[in-house]
Amino acid sequence: MRKHNLRLILFICSVASLSGVILGYDASVISGVIEPLSEHLALSPWESGWAVSNVILGCVIGAWGVGYISDRIGRKSTLIITAVLFVISAIGSALATSLTDFVIYRLIGGFAVGMASAITPLYIAEVSPKDWRGRMLGLQQMLMVGGQVTVYVVNYLIARGMPHEWIVSSGWRWMLASGIVPCVLFLLLVPFMPESPRWLALKGKTERARQVLTQLSNAQHADRLLQEIIASSKDEAAQASQGGILRDPRTRYILLIGCAIAILQQISGINILLYYAPSLLQNITSSTQSSLFQSIFLGLALLAGVAVCLSTIDRFGRTPLLRWGALGCALCLVFTSWAFITQAEGLLPVTGLVAFILIFGLSWSLGAWLLISEIFPNRMRAVAMGYAFSSMYVANFIVTQSFPMMNRSEVLMTHFHGAFPLMLCALGCLVAFWFVRRFLPETRGVSLEHIEPLMLSKSRRFAATAQQTVEQPASPEWANTK
Template identity: 85%
Template sequence: MRKHNLRLILFICSIASLSGVILGYDASVISGVIDPLTEHLNLSPWESGWAVSNVILGCVLGAWGVGYISDRIGRKSTLIITAILFVISAVGAALSNSLTDFVIYRLIGGLAVGMASAITPLYIAEVSPKDWRGRMLGLQQMLMVGGQVTVYVVNYLIARGMSHAWIVSDGWRWMLASGVVPCVLFLLLVPFMPESPRWLALKGKTDGALKVLTRLSNAQHAEHLLQEILASANVHTAQSRQSGILRDARARYILLIGCAIAILQQVSGINILLYYAPSLLQNITGSTQASLFQSIFLGLALLVGVAICLSVIDRIGRTPLLRWGAMGCALCLMFTSWAFIAQVDGVIPVIGLVAFVFIFGMSWSLGAWLLISEIFPNRMRAVAMGFAFSSMYVANFIVTQSFPMMNRSQVLMAHFHGAFPLMLCALGSLVAFWFVRRFLPETRGVSLEHIEPLMLSKSHRFASTAQRPTEQPSKPEWSNSN
């Protein structure tokens, strides 16, 4: 008897992961747009930062509300809504003739990004077997980074050989409009996805949940897993509401851990490179097209890093990758900061940035998203993930809004030559190293229904009452749970 229908699981997770392509595309397309847009609309440093960071406010709202939306209409329907919002944003932003119009449509895109960033890993985590959860979520990260690499290439190809005047007047519009293509592809394929069996079970649709679970594994395992899901859901069902989460000390603790993971991922500075790679690299190259070309290598480094993480995260575990990844990121940022301050020419500073992106891809790019999607109990997962991703985007907004002001500050540039933001991010990476070592347990091979006591066992306050799961992460048994 088969353990799991991996072919079907891979198929539906691949479709869900296409939203990752859209996420990566939308996040990184602005890297090629912001400089010509700034010149086209004659934006101040603050307005340039606002043109980039406004989308993150939409992300905060989208991530915060998606838990309630997906709990009511389902995970699948929520994914469809996000794709439609992406199309509206891409077309509207490309046709904008003022900063106000651009901001409005980018805010709509932000809503979609915030919703998709939470609902996609939530859906994948709820349909994936526990022994494959890391790899299935890694597929979404791979496609998200693939979307980032693709948009770097598309931006470069649009700008290559064209006059600077054309890039400023029309080139940036084509960069934005190209994002419609992955959205349409996703909308064509999403009807082939089943609804999340855990959502169906939580809504009392046990027959539908059992049918989906049976398709994903076998009848015996499906029946056993359904009983575990229902037993987990019956524990403080009311706590799935926001107020219930905040009243429960244990839920608050896990929620704070999830929010901290999300924030620490952002203070590493990865989105400075994703959003402002050409602007940052122009401190070295002085050329728009050269900086757009070098951005491709940053995207490729991230893609290779995520691919390696994808292959080892279910064998090595989450916390070792996060812990040593944070230390590696800090060292690379320190090296690059030295190169900027010393005004080292050539490829040395680029090597430091590429190494940072590569190490981040091997660790926090996938590891943080994976932990956020699996540490929360069933009763609060959708809402809690919304909180966590909202925290991620608040931190992202602060980092993104402040970077252009630091990068164009005459005082900071005179003393640090563009290194000051990187030094702050290095400090954030060191804090992340300490946090993982102190607060995060290993969740490799543990089913979603059994992770809560494992999380509480790391807290001095709850360690005496938390019961560790009977499963052994080093040798997971498929028959115990999904």
């Protein structure tokens, strides 16, 4: 008897992960757009930052509300809504004639990004076997980074050989419009996905949940896992609401940990490179096309890092990669800051940035998203992930709004030559190193229904409560098969 139908699981996780392509595309297309857009609309440094960071406000709203939406209409329907919003955003922003028009359509795209960034890993975590969960979520990260690399190449190809005047007048519009392609592909394939069996079980649709679980594994495993899901969620009505999560000290503690992971991922500075790579690289090169070309190598480094992490995170665990990844990122940022301050010539600055991106891909790019998707109990997962990703985008907004002002500050440029933002991010990476060591348990190979006691046991305050949980009679063997 088969243990899992890995072919079907891989197919539906691949389709769900196509939203990652859209996420990566939407997040990074602005890197090639912002400079010609700023020139086309004569934007001030503050307005340039707003043109980039406004999307994050939409992300906050989308991520905050997606838990309630997906709990009511289902994970699959929510994914379809995000794809439609992406299409509207791509068309509208490409045709924008003013900063106001551009911001409105980018906000719509941000709303879709916020929803997709939370619902996609949630869906994948809920349909994946525990021993494959890291790799399945890694697939989404691979496609997300693949979307980023693709858009770097597309932006470069659109701009290559074209006069600067055309890039400023029309080229940035074609960059934005190219995002329609992955959106349409996703819309065509998503109807073939089943609904999340855990959502079906939580809604009392046990027969449909059993059918999906049977398709994913076998009838015996489906029956046993269904019993476990129902048992772990028996107090859902009391705690799945926003008020219930915040009132219960156990769920409030886990929620704070999840939000902290999301914030620490952002203050590492990754989105400075994803959103502003050409702008940052123009500190060391005077050519727009050269900076666009060098951005491709940053994307390839991130793709390579995630690819390696995909094959190691279910073997070596989450916390070692996050801990040493944070330290490695800090060292790379310090090295790059030194290269900027001393105005080192050649490939030294680019080498530091590529090394940072590579190490981030090996650790926090996948690790943070994976932990956020698996540390929350069933009864609160959708709502709590919305909170966590909202926190991520608030931090993202602060980082992306402040970078153009720091990067164009005459005082900071005179003294640091573009290195000041990188130095701040290095400090953030050191904080992340301490946080992982102090608060995060290892979740590798643990079923979703058994992670909560691990989370609580890491805190001295909840050690007694967790110990009581552990001392209860051991779960039967089948409880750890998912």
